Each structure stands twice: as C-alpha cells, then as structure tokens.
Amino acid sequence: MESRSLVNFSGHQYLRQRLVLSILTGKHVRIDKIRSEDKDPGLRDYEVSLLRLLEKVTNGSVIEISVTGTAVLLKPGVVSGGPITHDCPLSRSIGYFLEPLIMIAPFSKKPFQLTLRGITTDDNDLSVDLIRTVTLPHLQLFGISDGLELRIKRRGAPPEGGGEVQFLCPIVKEVKTLNFVDPGKIKRIRGIAHAVRVNPQFSNRMIDASRSVLNRFIPDIYLYSDVYKGDESGKSPGYALSLLAESTTSAIHCSEAASTPGENPEDIALLATRALLSEIRHGGCVxxxxxxxxxxxxxxxxxxxxxxxxxxxxxxxxxxxxxxxxxxxxxxxxxxxxxxxxxxxxxxxxxxxxxxxxxxxxxx
Amino acid sequence: IMYADDEKQISSDDKEEFDEDDEDDVPAWKIGLAAKASAAFEDLNRRKRRKDWVAMIYSSSLGPEQIVNGANATGVKPDEIDDDFFRVNSSSAANQDDLDMTKEVLSPGALREWEDEGVLDALRTLFITGDHGDGE
Structure with missing residues (x-):
C-alpha cells in the first residue's frame, strides 16, 4: 500500500510541480539527491519556505526533511485554504510561491484568502502583474472565475522587497473540459509599466520605447503607467514593463522585463517588447x-x-x-x-x- | 588497389570499410564521406520531418533540454582535460541555469532580430490589422 502510493524523484529541479502533483493526487512523494553534489548541498531557504507554505494551506500534511537537507518526503493532507499570511524570503519573488498555489487553490476546502509579502517583480518568475492579467484569465477558461482576484497592495522590488499581494480564489467542484483550438488574430495590446523609488518619468520612457515598436502593428494599444507612492512602493528602487497581447479568441501572450542595475528604461522596454513579439510568433492559444x-x-x-x-x-x-x-x-x-x-x-x-x-x- | 576503378559499384558499407582501412591512400575529401552524407541526410530529414513529440516525451530517455534543442546538442562533452585527480564538476557550473523558474532568460542578442524591418513585417499577418490573404 505504502509503496504503491509513493513516488520517487531525484534532484532539486522541478520541485514545485512535483509537490503540486503530489498534493492533487494524494500520492506521497520523496525527492532525494537535492543538490547533493553541490558545494552548498540541500534545500534552499525559498524551497523550505515553500514547503512551510504548503503545510499552512493544507491540513494534515507531513513533511520530513533529512538532516542534510538533501532529501524531502511529503505526505500530503487535504487542501484547506482559508485566510493565510506568508512572508516570502527575499531570495525568490512572490511569483515563485504563487504559481504552484494557483494550481491547487481551486480544489481547496475553503476559498483561499492568501496574503503574501516579499518581492513582487523579478526576472525569474511571473510577476504579480502577469499573474493578475494573464495567469488568472487562464483559469477562467476552466470555469474558475467568480471571486478570482489578485490585489497588489504594495510593490516590492528586489533586493529588499516589501511588497504585498492578496490572492483570492473560489473553490470549484470540478473543472470544465477545454476546447481551445483557434488562436485568432491579435486585436489589442495592454501593458503595465511601473517604477518605484525612482524617477516616475521612467514609466513613461518605457511606454514610449515600447510604443515605438508596437504602434506599427495595431492601433489598440494601452500601456498603463502604474504609480505606487510612499509606503506602497516597497523598500527598493526598481521598474519593469509587463506586456500582453490578446487575440480575437481571447488567447493571451505575455512578456516582461524588469530593471537591472546599469540598464536604462528604454532598453528594458525594448527587451519586453521584443520578447512579446517572439511569444506572438511562437503561436498557439496559450x-x-x-x-x-x-x-x-x-x-x-x-x-x-x-x-x-x-x-x-x-x-x-x-x-x-x-x-x-x-x-x-x-x-x-x-x-x-x-x-x-x-x-x-x-x-x-x-x-x-x-x-x-x-x-x-x-x-x- | 582497385579502389578508384570500382568506386561506383562499391556499396556504401564497403566504402566505409575502405575509408577506415586505407586512409592513407584516399584523398582527404573522401574520408568519412559516409558519415558526412548521413549527417547531411539527417539534417535534411530533421528539417523536413516534424518531431514526433509523443514518442520523444513519453518513450525516449532524452532529457527535456535535449528534446527541445535537438539530440545532437547535448551538453555532455568529453572532458578534454585529463588531469588525474581533479575533475571539474560541471553540475555546479550549470547551477545558475537550472533554477526552478518560469520565465525564460531574455537574451538581448537573440531578440536583436526584431531590429530588422522585414522580421517585424512578417509578423503582421498575426494581427487583425494585417493582410490575411482572404480579402477581409
């Protein structure tokens, strides 16, 4: 019985998806050889934090981490949801934690009311802007929509973060079957430019640079300059441009680039814009x-x-x-x-x- | 040696053998012809024939990176430095790249193609404002 429901993996890669699949199927998962060859072996702080967060959103989960941190066993409990607050470590952005939770939240006992604090935008994971404008609409394809919301209360750029979001997700009994085969034609482009603790003109400079490329394609472009001031703008300076292109059949393609030291806003904007074009060319409905x-x-x-x-x-x-x-x-x-x-x-x-x-x- | 005269009749298998055995007598350009031919053929084939995704994903032992980048582009290269004791651990070098991250690293170099007007124009058909050839 025990062996039938236990799944084994090796290595630190793809940790998040394996934990998610374990929770959804109820199968136990054991992952070993986690960076065992590395000079700094074992789980990273953000991975331990994710495990703790998964423990919070479930009831009856058993998580065992080996002494060296190179192996972890998860015996998942039921997804309980409800109001939960979690401080994400500054080594990864909020997106790292939110992405797997979005996969399990609809199957909770109680609707998720999750507050996450930390970095809201970086170059590794989906920013809170893309999750709000692109990821959540993807859930709507499956009939998960009423009360689905991500509120960006504060922004937090790396390295100090200080951002805060609230994720609200309804629960469903089952998800709809998808039949999405017509990618349609791109009918509009939307974008969010934000700049915190830097010259607010940076947003407009990003928008101008992005428009210089996109204007040729389509007239329906609205790039929004999102202003966060004072306490709402987090602890570190930073700026980013998030773009999305929506088709006549509501297929959405997105891209994003965040500020790095030494880059000017125009270069960041061009990076995001060109990445969007590559994404559009890649085709398909998703x-x-x-x-x-x-x-x-x-x-x-x-x-x-x-x-x-x-x-x-x-x-x-x-x-x-x-x-x-x-x-x-x-x-x-x-x-x-x-x-x-x-x-x-x-x-x-x-x-x-x-x-x-x-x-x-x-x-x- | 009858090699030169018989060249046309010799089957490819035989020729390969000859190549290996009599390498000194054969002009340089003939060496490894079979391998070159098969490589070229494979290359053509790969371009012509689509990938069989189902077989590659579910019944091959190729890593995901190998499937996406092509089986030949494996990162596994024979160690050229044969120091007896010390071996460079390549996994730690690759560590930066295999972060569990959703976004792909944007490379300004690869995206530079979009500076070209022709490349930009080629994308127009995907927009409602573009010419779709169906007399919209």
Missing part, C-alpha cells in the same frame, strides 16, 4: 509560460477529450508532461495543428480528462 497550468487543468477536466492548440512545448513543459504521466497516468496526444503546412510548428495537445472531483469541498 502562452509558453502558461503551458503547464493549462495542461494540468486539462488533465483534471471532466472525463471527456480536451484539446488545446499551443506552440512547441518548453523544456519545463516536457518534464511536466512526464510528471503528469507518473502521477495521473494521463498521456497527451500531440499532433501537428496544421498537417498540410510544414512550416507551421503549432501543435494540438489533447487528452482524456481524469474527471477530478474536489473531494475536499464536499467535506465542508
């Missing part, structure tokens, strides 16, 4: 950074064939598909979206939903 989320929700969908057109899978997505097979036994069929056009690299991902039902909810 942004590369959201492939995993959409594929997971497709697996959790009702027992029907779900399908979605996307670009080629990213490195992370490939491992995610493999891990999904290990935990759920679900296999995706991946075929060329347009077999007649050999230059088209878009793919059609389809799978049979597992008919996942939120059992935590029925207990309430």
């Amino acid at each position: 942004d590369r950074k959201h492939q995993s989320l959409v594929l997971l929700m497709m697996v959790l969908g009702s027992e029907d064939i779900g399908q979605c057109r996307m670009g080629e899978p990213s490195v992370r997505t490939i491992q995610f598909l493999r891990d999904i097979k290990i935990f759920f036994g679900s296999v995706f069929n991946i075929t060329p979206a347009d077999p007649t056009d050999s230059s088209n690299t878009e793919l059609l991902y389809s799978c049979l939903g597992t008919g996942y039902v939120n059992v935590n909810r029925s207990l309430a």
Whole structure:
C-alpha cells in the first residue's frame, strides 16, 4: 500500500510541480539527491519556505526533511485554504510561491484568502502583474472565475522587497473540459509599466520605447503607467514593463522585463517588447509560460477529450508532461495543428480528462 | 588497389570499410564521406520531418533540454582535460541555469532580430490589422 502510493524523484529541479502533483493526487512523494553534489548541498531557504507554505494551506500534511537537507518526503493532507499570511524570503519573488498555489487553490476546502509579502517583480518568475492579467484569465477558461482576484497592495522590488499581494480564489467542484483550438488574430495590446523609488518619468520612457515598436502593428494599444507612492512602493528602487497581447479568441501572450542595475528604461522596454513579439510568433492559444497550468487543468477536466492548440512545448513543459504521466497516468496526444503546412510548428495537445472531483469541498 | 576503378559499384558499407582501412591512400575529401552524407541526410530529414513529440516525451530517455534543442546538442562533452585527480564538476557550473523558474532568460542578442524591418513585417499577418490573404 505504502509503496504503491509513493513516488520517487531525484534532484532539486522541478520541485514545485512535483509537490503540486503530489498534493492533487494524494500520492506521497520523496525527492532525494537535492543538490547533493553541490558545494552548498540541500534545500534552499525559498524551497523550505515553500514547503512551510504548503503545510499552512493544507491540513494534515507531513513533511520530513533529512538532516542534510538533501532529501524531502511529503505526505500530503487535504487542501484547506482559508485566510493565510506568508512572508516570502527575499531570495525568490512572490511569483515563485504563487504559481504552484494557483494550481491547487481551486480544489481547496475553503476559498483561499492568501496574503503574501516579499518581492513582487523579478526576472525569474511571473510577476504579480502577469499573474493578475494573464495567469488568472487562464483559469477562467476552466470555469474558475467568480471571486478570482489578485490585489497588489504594495510593490516590492528586489533586493529588499516589501511588497504585498492578496490572492483570492473560489473553490470549484470540478473543472470544465477545454476546447481551445483557434488562436485568432491579435486585436489589442495592454501593458503595465511601473517604477518605484525612482524617477516616475521612467514609466513613461518605457511606454514610449515600447510604443515605438508596437504602434506599427495595431492601433489598440494601452500601456498603463502604474504609480505606487510612499509606503506602497516597497523598500527598493526598481521598474519593469509587463506586456500582453490578446487575440480575437481571447488567447493571451505575455512578456516582461524588469530593471537591472546599469540598464536604462528604454532598453528594458525594448527587451519586453521584443520578447512579446517572439511569444506572438511562437503561436498557439496559450502562452509558453502558461503551458503547464493549462495542461494540468486539462488533465483534471471532466472525463471527456480536451484539446488545446499551443506552440512547441518548453523544456519545463516536457518534464511536466512526464510528471503528469507518473502521477495521473494521463498521456497527451500531440499532433501537428496544421498537417498540410510544414512550416507551421503549432501543435494540438489533447487528452482524456481524469474527471477530478474536489473531494475536499464536499467535506465542508 | 582497385579502389578508384570500382568506386561506383562499391556499396556504401564497403566504402566505409575502405575509408577506415586505407586512409592513407584516399584523398582527404573522401574520408568519412559516409558519415558526412548521413549527417547531411539527417539534417535534411530533421528539417523536413516534424518531431514526433509523443514518442520523444513519453518513450525516449532524452532529457527535456535535449528534446527541445535537438539530440545532437547535448551538453555532455568529453572532458578534454585529463588531469588525474581533479575533475571539474560541471553540475555546479550549470547551477545558475537550472533554477526552478518560469520565465525564460531574455537574451538581448537573440531578440536583436526584431531590429530588422522585414522580421517585424512578417509578423503582421498575426494581427487583425494585417493582410490575411482572404480579402477581409
């Protein structure tokens, strides 16, 4: 019994997705050889913090970390949700912690009211702006919408952070089957430029630089300069531009670049803008950074064939598909979206939903 | 040696053997012809034929990076420095790159292609304002 429900992995990579899949399936997961060859072996502070956070949002979870920190065992409990506050370490941004929680929050016993404090934008994980404007709309595709919200109360740039967000997520009994095969045409571009504890003109400079490239494509461009002042602007100076392009069928592609020392706002804006164009060219109905989320929700969908057109899978997505097979036994069929056009690299991902039902909810 | 005369009739397998055995007598350009040919063929094939994603993801032992970047572009290279005792641990060098992060690292170099007007114009068809060739 014990061995049947235990899944083993090695290495520190892909930790978040494995913990998420473990919690959703109830299967125990043991991960060993975590940076065992590294000169600084074991779990990092942010990984331990994530485990603690997962402990907070669940009830009855058992987490065992070996003395050296190179192995961890998770016996997941039920997702309980409710009001929770967590201080994220400054080694990773809030996005690192929020991304996995978004995957499990809809299947909670009580709706999530999660307050996270820390860094709100960096170059590693989705910023709170992209999560609010891009990630959450992706959940709406699966019928998770009423009361879904991310409030950015304070911004916090690295290294000192000081930001705060509140994530509200409704609970669902089950998620809808997805059938999203028409990417449509890009009809509008939206963006958020923010600058905290630096010259407020930086936002406008980013917007001007970005428009100099984007104006040629489409008239419907609105780049918003988001102003946070005083206590709301966190502890460190920083600025960033987040962009998204929405199609006629509500497919969303996004990109983002955050300030680094020595770069001027124009360069940051051009980086984000060009990354958006690359993302648009990549095609499909789902942004590369959201492939995993959409594929997971497709697996959790009702027992029907779900399908979605996307670009080629990213490195992370490939491992995610493999891990999904290990935990759920679900296999995706991946075929060329347009077999007649050999230059088209878009793919059609389809799978049979597992008919996942939120059992935590029925207990309430 | 009959090699030069018989060249046309010799099957590719035989030729390979000859290449290996009589390397000294063969002109430099003929060395490893079979390998070159097969490499070129593979290259062409790869471009022509689409990747079989299902097989690569679920039934191959290739790492995710290898699948995306092509099997030949493996990061595993034979150690060229043969110091007896000390071996450079490549995993610690790669540590920076394998952070569990969702965003891909933006490379200003790779994005520089967008400075080109032609590349920008090629994207127009994906916008509602672009020309779709269907007389919108």
